[in-house]
Amino acid sequence: MVCPDGTAEVRAGERCAVRVYIARRLLLAVPTLLGITAITFVIIQLAPGSPAAMAVRLGGEGVRSDAIAQEIVEQTKKLYGLDKPIPVQYVLWLKRLVTFDFGTSYKDQRNVLEKIAERLPVSLQLSLTSIFLVYLIAIPIGVYSSTHQHSLSDNVITVSLFILYSLPNFWVATLFIMFLGGGDFLNVFPIYGLVSDNYAQLTFWAKVGDRLWHLVLPITCLTYGGLASISRFGRVGMLEAIRQDYVRTARAKGLSEKVVIFKHAFRNSIIPIVTLLATLLPAMLGGSVIIESIFSIPGMGQLAFESILSRDYPVIMGITTISALLTLIGILLADVCYALVDPRISLE
Amino acid sequence: MKRTSQGYWAITWRQFRKRQLPMRGLVLVVLLGLVALLAPLLANNRPLIMRYQGTYYFPVFREHPRFRNVDFDELAATFEKGDFAVFPPVPYTPTQYDLTEHLQEPSKKHLLGTDDRGRDVLSRMIYGTRISLSVGFVAVGIYIAIGTVLGAIAGYYAGKVDMIISRFIEIMICFPTFFLIIAVIAFLPPSIYNIMIVIGITGWTRVARLVRGEFFRLKGQDFVTSARGLGATHFGIIFRHVLRNALGPVFVSATFGVAGAILTESALSFLGFGVPPPTPSWGDILSQSRQYIEFAWWLTVFPGAAIFLTITAYNLVGEGLRDAIDPRLRQ
Numbered sequence: 001m002v003c004p005d006g007t008a009e010v011r012a013g014e015r016c017a018v019r020v021y022i023a024r025r026l027l028l029a030v031p032t033l034l035g036i037t038a039i040t041f042v043i044i045q046l047a048p049g050s051p052a053a054m055a056v057r058l059g060g061e062g063v064r065s066d067a068i069a070q071e072i073v074e075q076t077k078k079l080y081g082l083d084k085p086i087p088v089q090y091v092l093w094l095k096r097l098v099t100f101d102f103g104t105s106y107k108d109q110r111n112v113l114e115k116i117a118e119r120l121p122v123s124l125q126l127s128l129t130s131i132f133l134v135y136l137i138a139i140p141i142g143v144y145s146s147t148h149q150h151s152l153s154d155n156v157i158t159v160s161l162f163i164l165y166s167l168p169n170f171w172v173a174t175l176f177i178m179f180l181g182g183g184d185f186l187n188v189f190p191i192y193g194l195v196s197d198n199y200a201q202l203t204f205w206a207k208v209g210d211r212l213w214h215l216v217l218p219i220t221c222l223t224y225g226g227l228a229s230i231s232r233f234g235r236v237g238m239l240e241a242i243r244q245d246y247v248r249t250a251r252a253k254g255l256s257e258k259v260v261i262f263k264h265a266f267r268n269s270i271i272p273i274v275t276l277l278a279t280l281l282p283a284m285l286g287g288s289v290i291i292e293s294i295f296s297i298p299g300m301g302q303l304a305f306e307s308i309l310s311r312d313y314p315v316i317m318g319i320t321t322i323s324a325l326l327t328l329i330g331i332l333l334a335d336v337c338y339a340l341v342d343p344r345i346s347l348e
Numbered sequence: 349m350k351r352t353s354q355g356y357w358a359i360t361w362r363q364f365r366k367r368q369l370p371m372r373g374l375v376l377v378v379l380l381g382l383v384a385l386l387a388p389l390l391a392n393n394r395p396l397i398m399r400y401q402g403t404y405y406f407p408v409f410r411e412h413p414r415f416r417n418v419d420f421d422e423l424a425a426t427f428e429k430g431d432f433a434v435f436p437p438v439p440y441t442p443t444q445y446d447l448t449e450h451l452q453e454p455s456k457k458h459l460l461g462t463d464d465r466g467r468d469v470l471s472r473m474i475y476g477t478r479i480s481l482s483v484g485f486v487a488v489g490i491y492i493a494i495g496t497v498l499g500a501i502a503g504y505y506a507g508k509v510d511m512i513i514s515r516f517i518e519i520m521i522c523f524p525t526f527f528l529i530i531a532v533i534a535f536l537p538p539s540i541y542n543i544m545i546v547i548g549i550t551g552w553t554r555v556a557r558l559v560r561g562e563f564f565r566l567k568g569q570d571f572v573t574s575a576r577g578l579g580a581t582h583f584g585i586i587f588r589h590v591l592r593n594a595l596g597p598v599f600v601s602a603t604f605g606v607a608g609a610i611l612t613e614s615a616l617s618f619l620g621f622g623v624p625p626p627t628p629s630w631g632d633i634l635s636q637s638r639q640y641i642e643f644a645w646w647l648t649v650f651p652g653a654a655i656f657l658t659i660t661a662y663n664l665v666g667e668g669l670r671d672a673i674d675p676r677l678r679q
Contacts, residue, residue: 031515032515032518032519032522035515035516035519036519036522036523039519039523040528040531043528043531043532043535044531044535162660162663162664162667163660165663166607166656166659166660166663167656168611168614168615168652168655168656168659170614170615170618170634171634171648171652171655171656174634174637174638174641174648174652175648175649175652177641178637178641178645178648179645181641182642183641183642183643184642184643184645185645285524285527287526289526289527289530290615290618290619293619304527304530305530305619308530308531308534308535309534311535316531319524319527320524320527320528320531323524323527324522324523324524327522327524328522331522
């Protein structure tokens with residue numbers, strides 16, 4: 001392989017391979033992204049209940065005459081370019097996409113990218129925190145239960161993880177709100193939004209505490225499912241690694257159990273878990289639609305839900321594109337990490 | 349004595365039976381299936397069997413013109429000597445409402461309480477089983493069909509066909525699936541069939557990848573070569589010979605898939621995009637509970653527990669099946 005910048009040293013060659021690999025994957029991501037946006041575009045345009053009809057319902061209070069309603073529909077269609085055939089509309093949308101122009105929201109005429117940029121940090125804060133927590137908790141659990149296989153604690157852990165895995169998160173969220181959020185039952189946690197009403201008057205540390213206190217329930221709901229699946233994978237991976245010849249060799253050399261487990265078995269078992277990161281991110285973004293609506297958190301999930309309800313095409317398209325982009329980046333990062341940690345995998 | 353060798357499914361069953369938890373899951377799966385099938389016999393305001401003025405009637409099974417507009421509870425009060433009526437265990441239909449009894453806590457009369465229109469929650473949950481299971485099975489049926497055909501074609505023909513299908517699979521994987529499902533469902537008129545179709549169309553990628561892999565593994569084996577030598581068509585080889593050997597993993601995936609589809613359906617109903625009212629579904633009861641979240645714990649706890657138990661049961665069976673078909677775990 002010829003490196004684009006022509007460097008010939010061995011280390012540089014390796015780095016160059018990574019760079020070429022990333023470039024090629026990014027190129028491959030383009031048709032994928034086109035496919036995703038095209039499918040979404042066609043589906044939402046074909047579905048009944050156009051934004052033009054919504055405009056009649058919203059703005060046409062008291063309008064009884066069908067002719068006037070029809071006129072409003074036609075005007076709205078023209079305004080948003082909905083009178084053109086779908087392929088033409090899609091090409092127009094793509095043209096604007098190249099300059100990162102997602103158009104303006106039908107609802108409040110604001111720039112779509114601006115609206116998303118406002119909401120994305122909130123959602124990323126939630127999902128990145130819970131991904132971090134998932135790995136922080138799941139890896140020790142996986143290692144522990146694999147090194148204590150068939151013990152009582154391993155069985156208890158396995159069964160509890162299985163239960164966690166099957167618990168619907170919208171049910172858990174509703175239970176939390178019911179039993180820990182006031183009403184007839186305990187009132188431990190706030191169940192609404194990201195900060196309290198008196199947030200502005202709080203001192204710095206009280207602000208931090210207030211924010212964290214608001215995040216406890218939503219993050220728990222987002223975290224436990226991923227936790228269950230990652231620790232299960234972690235356990236299986238460790239069990240496989242422990243049975244390998246090199247672990248037996250390490251034991252035979254007289255290395256301590258700690259070194260054998262953490263230096264030999266663990267390092268090898270962690271590789272496949274890394275790739276799961278890529279599947280976790282889209283799942284979190286999807287899950288945030290429900291969790292954010294339940295806890296009234298002003299993130300992307302809530303924006304997505306609202307834009308679907310109000311048939312806000314530009315916002316729906318913007319969110320689909322950006323979350324697909326994030327997913328593609330996640331998969332790419334996982335693959336690159338995979339290749340970097342495992343020398344057997346070639347980037348060619 | 350003649351001993352025949354055991355078939356694939358017999359061996360799988362023997363392996364499956366050895367494990368306790370998956371067997372319990374299977375029992376639960378069968379019970380839930382029975383509840384769904386027998387829902388009208390379990391929750392109904394008409395008696396299963398009734399003797400009235402010397403004649404026997406079976407009002408649940410057959411509607412008698414004589415009792416068309418009769419309230420059987422009132423009728424039972426006028427019974428003469430020798431008359432009797434045996435009601436189903438839950439003597440309410442899922443849509444029968446009584447506003448004077450709305451939002452009642454669980455009691456002897458309404459074992460799991462009532463909702464905001466005074467409908468019996470247990471009766472609604474029994475009928476909700478039908479919605480959940482039918483969505484689970486039909487949706488998974490659809491995506492198994494799509495996934496198997498596409499995966500088989502990709503794996504069998506390889507080359508360019510495989511490249512196109514694989515790219516398509518990759519596109520579907522990067523989709524924010526749940527978001528897409530909500531978007532589509534929100535735009536379509538509410539109906540159970542739309543939910544089944546949308547979950548089916550978005551869920552096939554895992555099966556397709558699985559079948560594709562199995563075909564890559566199997567198509568070079570001797571039995572395929574000999575089938576081809578005997579003049580079998582491509583169609584025959586794919587569906588009669590190779591596919592049959594790839595079905596095990598597909599079944600495992602289908603079992604987990606039913607759990608996933610039930611979860612998706614209840615999440616949709618929870619968000620208000622489920623089956624149209626007054627059809628009862630678990631997610632729908634759960635979503636109603638949000639209006640009375642200060643006190644109506646029975647509207648939250650019971651339907652959620654039903655969803656959870658069903659998902660757990662199918663996941664347990666899936667795990668057991670996966671281990672049972674894995675030759676490495678066989679003793």
